[in-house]
Amino acid sequence: xxxxxxxxxxxxxxxxxxxxAPRPLRAVRxxxxxxxxxxxxxxxxxxxxxxxxxxxxxxxxxxxxALAFPVVWWPHPFVxxxxxxxxxxxxxxxxFWNTFLYAAITIVGVCVSSSxxxxxxxxxxxxxxxxxxxxxLMTMILPFVCTLIPLFVMYKRFGWIGGYLxxxxxTFFGSSVFSTFLLRQFFxxxxxxxxxxxRIDGASEFWIYLRVILPLAKPAMATVILFQFIYCWNDYxxxxxYISNQNSYPLSLGLTLILGDYSTNWAWVMAGAxxxxxxxxxxxxxxxxxxxxxxxxxxxxx
Amino acid sequence: xxxxTRRLLPAARAIRSSRWRATQLGLLFISPWAIGFCLFYLxxxxxxxxYSFTRFTGIGNPVFTGLANYSGLLHDATFRTALxxxxxxxxxxxxxxxxxxxxxxxxxxxxxxxxxxxxxxxYIPSIVPVVxxxxxxxxxxxxxxxxxxxxxxxxxxxxxxxxFSITWSKPTFILLGLWGLGQPMVIYLAALQGVxxxxxxxxxxEGAGPWQRLRKVTIPMISPIILFNVILSxxxxxxxxxxxxxIEAPPxxxxxxxxxxxxxxxxxxxxxxxxxxxxxxxxxxxxxxxxITVVLLRTSRRWVYYExxxx
Numbered sequence: 001x002x003x004x005x006x007x008x009x010x011x012x013x014x015x016x017x018x019x020x021a022p023r024p025l026r027a028v029r030x031x032x033x034x035x036x037x038x039x040x041x042x043x044x045x046x047x048x049x050x051x052x053x054x055x056x057x058x059x060x061x062x063x064x065x066a067l068a069f070p071v072v073w074w075p076h077p078f079v080x081x082x083x084x085x086x087x088x089x090x091x092x093x094x095x096f097w098n099t100f101l102y103a104a105i106t107i108v109g110v111c112v113s114s115s116x117x118x119x120x121x122x123x124x125x126x127x128x129x130x131x132x133x134x135x136x137l138m139t140m141i142l143p144f145v146c147t148l149i150p151l152f153v154m155y156k157r158f159g160w161i162g163g164y165l166x167x168x169x170x171t172f173f174g175s176s177v178f179s180t181f182l183l184r185q186f187f188x189x190x191x192x193x194x195x196x197x198x199r200i201d202g203a204s205e206f207w208i209y210l211r212v213i214l215p216l217a218k219p220a221m222a223t224v225i226l227f228q229f230i231y232c233w234n235d236y237x238x239x240x241x242y243i244s245n246q247n248s249y250p251l252s253l254g255l256t257l258i259l260g261d262y263s264t265n266w267a268w269v270m271a272g273a274x275x276x277x278x279x280x281x282x283x284x285x286x287x288x289x290x291x292x293x294x295x296x297x298x299x300x301x302x
Numbered sequence: 303x304x305x306x307t308r309r310l311l312p313a314a315r316a317i318r319s320s321r322w323r324a325t326q327l328g329l330l331f332i333s334p335w336a337i338g339f340c341l342f343y344l345x346x347x348x349x350x351x352x353y354s355f356t357r358f359t360g361i362g363n364p365v366f367t368g369l370a371n372y373s374g375l376l377h378d379a380t381f382r383t384a385l386x387x388x389x390x391x392x393x394x395x396x397x398x399x400x401x402x403x404x405x406x407x408x409x410x411x412x413x414x415x416x417x418x419x420x421x422x423x424x425y426i427p428s429i430v431p432v433v434x435x436x437x438x439x440x441x442x443x444x445x446x447x448x449x450x451x452x453x454x455x456x457x458x459x460x461x462x463x464x465x466f467s468i469t470w471s472k473p474t475f476i477l478l479g480l481w482g483l484g485q486p487m488v489i490y491l492a493a494l495q496g497v498x499x500x501x502x503x504x505x506x507x508e509g510a511g512p513w514q515r516l517r518k519v520t521i522p523m524i525s526p527i528i529l530f531n532v533i534l535s536x537x538x539x540x541x542x543x544x545x546x547x548x549i550e551a552p553p554x555x556x557x558x559x560x561x562x563x564x565x566x567x568x569x570x571x572x573x574x575x576x577x578x579x580x581x582x583x584x585x586x587x588x589x590x591x592x593x594i595t596v597v598l599l600r601t602s603r604r605w606v607y608y609e610x611x612x613x
Contacts, residue, residue, distance in 0.1 A: 034414075034415075037409070037412060037414055038414070038415075040409065041409060041410075041414065041420055044406070044424070045420060045423050045424075048423055048424055048426075048427055048481065049423060050442070050449070051427070051435075051438045051439065051442055051481065052426070052427070052430070052438070054438070054441070054442055054449050055434075055438045055441070058441065066447070067447045068447075069446065069447055069452060070452055070455075070456075071447075071449055071452045112334075113334040113335065113338075116331050116332075116334055117331065117332045117334055117335040119331050120327075120328050120329070120330070120331025120332035121331075121332060124324060124327055124328045124331065125324060125328075126321075126324045126325040126327070126328035126329070127321070127325060129328060132332070135339075136335060136339070139339070139343050141533070141537045141591060141595060142343065142347070142588065142591075143537070143540070143541050143584070143587050143588060143591055144541065145541070145564060145567050145580075145583070145584040145587060146346075146347055146350050146584045146585065146587065146588045147342065147343060147346035147347055147350060148346075148571070148584070149346075149349075149350060149353060149571055149577050149580060149581055149584070150345065150346035150349035150350055150353065151342065151346045152360075153349075153360060153577075154346070156360075170338055170342050172334065172338075173334050173335065173337055173338025173339075173341065173342065174332075174334045174335030174338050174339075175338055175342060180335065205327050205331075209331075230429060233431060234429075234431045234432055234433075236431075236432055236433055236544050236547075236548070237543065237544055240547070241572070251431070252431055252432070252433045253433075255431075255433045255434065255437065256433060256548055258437075259437060259440075259548075266441055266444075266447070269437055269441065270437070270438070270441060272437070273433075273434040273437045273438055274434075276431050276433065276434045277430045277431060277434045277435075280429050280430065280431065281426060281429065281430070284425075284426065284429055288422065292488060292492075295485060295488050295489055295492070296488070296489065296492035
């Protein structure tokens with residue numbers, strides 16, 4: 001019986017053999033599993049990183065080198081000139097400035113309006129509050145095309161087309177539902193007793209908002225500012241619809257100009273892409289914690 | 303009897319007035335949004351509905367034409383193509399990105415050394431500006447000089463024309479979408495880290511293997527977050543536009559293989575100035591999104607598990 005069983009039932013045999021395996025073997029198996037995990041992760045990392053590496057690499061090549069086939073992996077000679085040449089050919093700094101101004105103004109709008117609205121949705125109790133809050137959340141899934149044409153007609157009547165007003169003014173009216181939602185989630189975590197103590201002392205609700213809640217909400221505000229900045233930096237659709245004059249272009253629209261005008265010179269195109277992506281990636285490295293916190297705050301408690 | 307009511311009245315009045323005060327205050331605080339909602343959502347939404355029954359070029363007044371725009375859409379071959387392309391993209395992109403994002407999160411959640419490094423690496427592509435990432439993908443998938451086809455030729459595979467091929471253009475956009483799935487991945491990872499360790503220990507004690515633990519513990523525990531992300535990515539996929547607009551010139555090419563719903567809408571609205579027709583498309587898109595969301599929320603009762611549910 002004992003001699004037959006290993007051949008007869010190998011399936012039931014394996015786990016028990018594994019359990020009794022001598023220490024070194026177990027260590028080898030563990031190492032193997034960890035090696036397997038890291039091999040998969042490294043392969044995936046290569047796939048995720050390759051486009052960015054290739055972008056930066058190409059931006060330091062000469063035009064003919066960029067088109068070499070089979071490909072040249074390391075730029076040789078290593079040329080910096082694509083960047084200054086590109087900045088000279090296109091009003092790149094102008095685009096940067098336009099983007100920056102757009103971001104700065106909407107950040108003010110979002111911080112003021114979203115924090116007020118979030119306060120009304122979290123720190124005060126009133127009948128119908130949660131129903132209205134759900135209506136606000138629902139606007140998040142409303143396709144933007146459902147409001148675009150009447151808005152365009154309306155802004156045209158105001159004389160706003162061609163400038164940034166159509167993109168800036170709504171942010172002062174709580175248009176960033178995402179920010180309001182994030183701030184509301186954060187305000188809910190602040191103990192109600194703080195507000196009550198202030199109320200007993202005779203503080204007005206606005207005073208409590210300004211002097212008690214806002215100072216406590218600095219980390220959440222930082223997240224809102226960061227996300228709004230990135231939103232503006234990446235926004236393509238808004239400017240595409242409303243901005244017509246090339247001098248007013250933000251970076252996103254400016255970038256498409258290189259593709260149109262210099263599509264034969266890929267080193268330039270990639271220098272342009274690098275110049276647009278680098279600030280955001282660098283910003284991300286410095287603010288990673290705020291970032292991840294913000295995403296998880298909205299994502300996991302929704 | 304009279305005495306009691308008279309005694310109660312001031313108190314009742316005080317409660318009512320304090321409730322009224324609270325409501326006033328609440329409305330005051332949300333008033334910026336309430337005004338914005340009426341001006342930038344409610345009014346334009348109903349105006350879109352109205353325009354969809356008219357012929358309108360943006361100059362002069364809309365002319366009422368009844369259901370003409372809707373019946374026009376029924377017979378519009380390009381509209382059907384746009385609907386099909388959007389459907390194609392959504393049906394592949396949404397499940398695929400969900401599975402890949404969840405898979406990456408699970409992989410990262412397995413106590414790997416350097417988790418933060420990998421997380422950062424997988425996340426970065428999603429914050430690269432859309433226009434920049436579109437340009438990068440045009441370049442790496444360039445048919446004759448791109449790195450992808452160069453690598454493929456190393457293993458003796460003749461790469462397709464990717465963005466410039468009628469059959470490959472949509473799959474290439476799907477790849478571009480997959481590259482930027484950092485956001486859902488980070489959300490899934492955070493959700494996975496929130497699953498109590500004891501649940502896995504109990505499951506393991508009861509003899510559940512890794513596959514069973516995934517199906518019976520992990521997935522149910524994070525199912526509300528999966529639902530949230532699936533709805534979000536569905537709504538975004540249906541409105542797919544920017545990348546196609548940046549990459550394909552003329553928009554919708556090659557053939558009409560990248561003519562997505564919003565691409566066609568944009569052409570109708572801002573190139574051809576058929577504002578009434580475009581409004582009808584917009585309203586149909588709203589109905590589509592509404593149906594999909596309602597169906598998902600309804601069926602989700604079967605597979606989404608809420609921990610604090612009191613039913």
